[in-house]
Amino acid sequence: MSEPVMPKELVDKFGRHVDYIRLSVTDRCDFRCVYCMTEDMTFLPRQQILSLEELYRVARAFTELGVRKIRLTGGEPMVRSNVMWLIEKLGRLPDLDELLLTTNGAQLDRYAGPLKAAGVNRINISIDSLNPDRFTRISRVGKLEKVMEGIDAAIAQGFERLRLNSVIMKGYNEDEVLALVDFAVDRGIDIAFIEEMPLGEATEHDRKETTCSNAWVRSEIARKYQLLDSATRTAGPSRYTQIVGKPSRVGFISPVTHNFCADCNRVRITVEGRLLLCLGNEHSIDLRNILRDESLTDWDLQKAIVGSMDLKPERHYFYEKDHIQPVRLMNMTGG
Numbered sequence: 619m620s621e622p623v624m625p626k627e628l629v630d631k632f633g634r635h636v637d638y639i640r641l642s643v644t645d646r647c648d649f650r651c652v653y654c655m656t657e658d659m660t661f662l663p664r665q666q667i668l669s670l671e672e673l674y675r676v677a678r679a680f681t682e683l684g685v686r687k688i689r690l691t692g693g694e695p696m697v698r699s700n701v702m703w704l705i706e707k708l709g710r711l712p713d714l715d716e717l718l719l720t721t722n723g724a725q726l727d728r729y730a731g732p733l734k735a736a737g738v739n740r741i742n743i744s745i746d747s748l749n750p751d752r753f754t755r756i757s758r759v760g761k762l763e764k765v766m767e768g769i770d771a772a773i774a775q776g777f778e779r780l781r782l783n784s785v786i787m788k789g790y791n792e793d794e795v796l797a798l799v800d801f802a803v804d805r806g807i808d809i810a811f812i813e814e815m816p817l818g819e820a821t822e823h824d825r826k827e828t829t830c831s832n833a834w835v836r837s838e839i840a841r842k843y844q845l846l847d848s849a850t851r852t853a854g855p856s857r858y859t860q861i862v863g864k865p866s867r868v869g870f871i872s873p874v875t876h877n878f879c880a881d882c883n884r885v886r887i888t889v890e891g892r893l894l895l896c897l898g899n900e901h902s903i904d905l906r907n908i909l910r911d912e913s914l915t916d917w918d919l920q921k922a923i924v925g926s927m928d929l930k931p932e933r934h935y936f937y938e939k940d941h942i943q944p945v946r947l948m949n950m951t952g953g
């Protein structure tokens with residue numbers, strides 16, 4: 619009997635097309651940001667994480683199922699040893715339109731050139747403060763100067779639409795919203811503000827007290843800049859605005875105060891090979907078992923991915939009464 623034909627696109631039971639994956643290449647990091655990790659993190663043992671070859675197999679399987687955009691994330695992608703091998707291979711995948719990276723920027727001074735050469739289209743760089751002491755307080759160990767060098771190196775490589783990511787938290791950096799926007803405007807790059815999400819427990823603060831709504835962040839920016847809502851909508855939780863008279867855009871990623879799940883187009887793959895169908899829920903399937911079973915092939919892998927679409931939940935329920943929040947921290951989730 620002939621095998622059924624594999625579909626060329628991924629569609630869930632709510633009719634949403636999944637054409638974007640966020641692939642976590644490590645749970646490790648050289649920073650310990652207060653909203654993302656605990657100070658004394660235990661990381662996964664090596665045999666539990668996907669090898670670079672396994673990560674490549676997963677990525678290729680998704681592109682053959684219609685995925686056109688891959689974002690590499692983590693943990694900090696650039697601390698994974700030999701990660702450039704993977705990035706170069708991904709950059710050559712024939713069906714991929716965009717290869718993206720989210721990084722803390724601390725190693726971009728070395729890697730910006732090789733990343734550009736490997737075909738990375740866009741980079742998001744996280745930066746939460748322009749004050750060196752505060753930067754170290756928030757990241758616990760990071761050095762602002764290294765990240766600044768990384769940002770300059772990425773700008774020098776001419777990446778399209780370079781974007782900064784900032785998480786604004788009361789008691790940490792809520793007075794720096796305008797300074798961060800000024801910083802982006804001066805460099806002609808974009809900036810996005812991400813609402814702090816309740817993923818795992820933050821050990822140094824109560825998230826309910828620190829989380830700033832993007833409505834408030836926007837009102838801060840409006841004290842100096844005029845923002846025009848952009849006609850171009852990207853799927854998912856980000857909304858972009860154009861700063862009038864400047865090339866920079868300001869994005870607002872508001873998963874806590876807004877629910878944009880209706881046009882969600884993405885799934886995540888954790889570094890353990892768990893295919894997570896939603897950031898705010900635990901629905902997932904294990905791809906690692908399939909990858910490591912020698913009797914199974916890429917066809918079986920794709921069949922499992924196609925089947926998983928039925929598990930994608932309709933929406934997340936952050937801070938909703940009676941809903942159990944994920945215990946996963948962001949570095950395990952693949953931010």
Ligand code: SAM
Binds near residue numbers: 653692693742
């Ligand atoms: N290490 C890289 C970095 O920091 O950009 C990539 C991984 S990090 C988990 C991806 C993004 O998630 C960062 O921009 C970070 O600020 C954000 N993030 C981490 N924990 C978060 C949380 N609890 N709520 C909102 N954003 C968070």
Ligand code: SF4
Binds near residue numbers: 647
């Ligand atoms: Fe590391 Fe990024 Fe998490 Fe900060 S946000 S601890 S840089 S993974």
